[in-house]
Amino acid sequence: MTSAAVPEHPWLLPGALTAPTARVRRTPRDWFVDSLCFLAAVGWAVVAWGDSLSAEPALALNVGPSWLNEVDLLASLVLCGALWVRRRWPVGLALASLPLALFSVGSGVALLIVLFTVTLHRPFPVAAGMFGAHLLATPIHLRLRPEPAMSLWLIVGWTLLFLGAVLAWGMFVRARRQLVVSLRERAHRAEAEQQLRVTQARQLERTRIAREMHDVLAHRISLLSLHAGALEFRPDASPQEVARASGVIRDSAHAALRDLREVIGVLRAETGVAEGAEPERPQPTLVDVPTLIRESRAAGVRVSVVEEVADRAEVPPAVGRSAYRIVQEGLTNARKHAPGTVVDVRLAGGRGAGLTVEIRNPWPVGTAGQGAAGQGAAGPAAGSGAGIPGAGTGLVGVAERVGLAGGRLEHGRDAAGHFRLAAWLPWPA
Structure with missing residues (x-):
């Protein structure tokens, strides 16, 4: 009798890509990826905060009220900390972070990571809805945090490019993981049939x-x-x-x-024939x-x-x-x-x-x-x-x-x- 083997990655478990609240143990690979995402999000938040303090407004990423910069930094750091639970509640975290898309610059990388997670773990209609909601927040964001060095259409184009790239990348990774799960299930089924x-x-x-x-x-x-x-x-x-x-x-x-x-x-x-035994x-x-x-x-x-x-x-x-x-x-x-x-x-x-x-x-x-x-x-x-x-x-x-x-x-x-x-x-x- 053989015991069931534990998959190398939690997403190889049946239903792990679609289960809304599936609890799986985080592997060393997951810890490494989550740490990189957290550091990248925090690093961008710090860069955006430092740029908002620039003495020359024309060189800053976005301009706006000074008090909005402190709120932006605080909200960005909170969202960076919430990235550690994005695997369990991707859609909930995406909805909770939607107000940040209206004014926050420092949470840009963290928002893209959250949207990528939604695409990776949820069906395409759900992911497309989340991307559409964040895209609709772009005009409000430009009104609260205008960009004097870039035109409106150029900003919208760059936004579409980034969101589209993240959506396409997430769909590709999801399809690849589903293919791996399917191949592994076929291998297990073929092994069971062979044993039968x-x-x-x-x-x-x-x-x-x-x-x-x-x-x-x-x-x-x-x-x-x-x-x-x-x-x-x-x-x-x-x-x-x-x-x-x-x-x-x-x-x-x-x-x-x-x-x-x-x-x-x-x-x-x-x-076969036992060692030392006479042939039949x-x-x-x-x-x-x-x-x-x-x-x-x-x-x-x-x-x-x-x-x-x-x-x-x-x-x-x-x-x-x-x-x-x-x-x-x-x-x-x-x-x-x-x-x-x-x-x-x-x-x-x-x-x-x-x-x-x-x-x-x-x-x-x-x-x-x-x-x-x-x-x-x-x-x-x-x-x-x-x-x-x-x-x-x-x-x-x-x-x-x-x-x-x-x-x-x-x-x-x-x-x-x-x-x-x-x-x-x-x-x-």
Whole structure:
């Protein structure tokens, strides 16, 4: 589990650009910027105050009553101090400072900073309204503080230029910050989606491993049950036969434990193959079907094989692996539900025509037969395979495997009274 990271700048928080009274902690960068703004505003106020005391009125920035200069200085210093709270109340500070635009010269820089803050943190209509109100105060300002060295139109032009530049700059910075916020949100969303895809892929892989475990262990354990049942029903068997059956049971148990250990190791591994662990064995394909048949025959199952595949090595690995698991599931079900019968296995197909896998065995006598889910009812208590429990998911897993491969599956009782499991798998040309 990961904790939410704190943004480098408070304005990167969602809604920080539009929240009217959002309280965020001021960062070192904000302290630096606010200090520069405060010093610039105070510096301009001091310069304007010193210029108002000039002995030559023609060289002064603005002329007016002497008492207005003291009021201007005091109001400018108050506004400079209020700049420290402009981030929290930009519109309120802009409205409160509007009377200063009527007469104050020393608060000019502080007023521009306040208007820039409004543009940065509020929508354009609000910012445009504030700029318009301060622009309308220009004629009154010129009447109270006339400028003898400049014409009216020149003063209005410079005022429009400064206000327009501040408005444009604030809109640009706001748009850039919104773009950064949008990109960061997209990055977080993409990261979350990637984690979701990884989780889904891991879940699908674990489902695949569980399906493989079912197929492998069901085959191994059914062989164990078959040989153990043979020893149970043949207590008078010769020592050689008992030793041979015991050896097969031991080998099958070791193989089942090895397969289970490999599957558990893969499930425990979070990423990749653990250091020092053996690599995963190659998955069986159609080439390994004869070995599967020999194991079943060694366990006493009578298997008849008809193969009409030109070259098993040419079958794609995915198709061959699915065919192997289908044959394995068919033989396992036959040992469980129809022990002692002959199992017919047929493999046919070629490039472009697809691969057909068919397993057929007689329907168990005196039972309801094998169920559609592959569990079915156990056959008569003849042989050692009777009574082997089934999970009921064998053919469900086969159907899922065939569906993922883009093939077709048929299973059930045919016209001859046999249980038939037939699958067609695509084999590209």
